[in-house]
Amino acid sequence: MREPETPFEAPWQAQVFAMTVAMNEAGAFTWTRWADAFGAELQNDKASGNAVYYAAWLRAFVRVLVEDGHATSQEVETLTADWHAAARATPHGQPITLAAVGCSQNA
Secondary structure, three states, X not given: OOOOOOOOOOHHHHHHHHHHHHHHHOOOOOHHHXXXXXXXXXXXXXXXXXXXXXXXXXXXXXXXXXXXXXXXXXXXXXXXXXXXXXXXXXXXXXXXXXXXXXXXXXX
16 A cells, blocks of 8 residues: 655655745745745756755745845854754754753744
């Protein structure tokens, strides 16, 4: 029996998908704006698969946030580094929080 397909192979893929939907619903960008950015990112990738697809999705999400003035590149880089540090500092199975690395911003 064939296993049902799952759209996400890793939690981060579901999370970036959910963040994109939430930002769209909050009015941060239109789906047309999103589709243009995502399409451009997909065209840059010659490989295929979920990991490549969601890596392009993440790049498009960041691109739209920065280009539309919702965040700066530096803010994205800092928050990304903080989350990676928090993930390393968090015991397996526990929720990751920025407080784990002493960051006051708990996103």
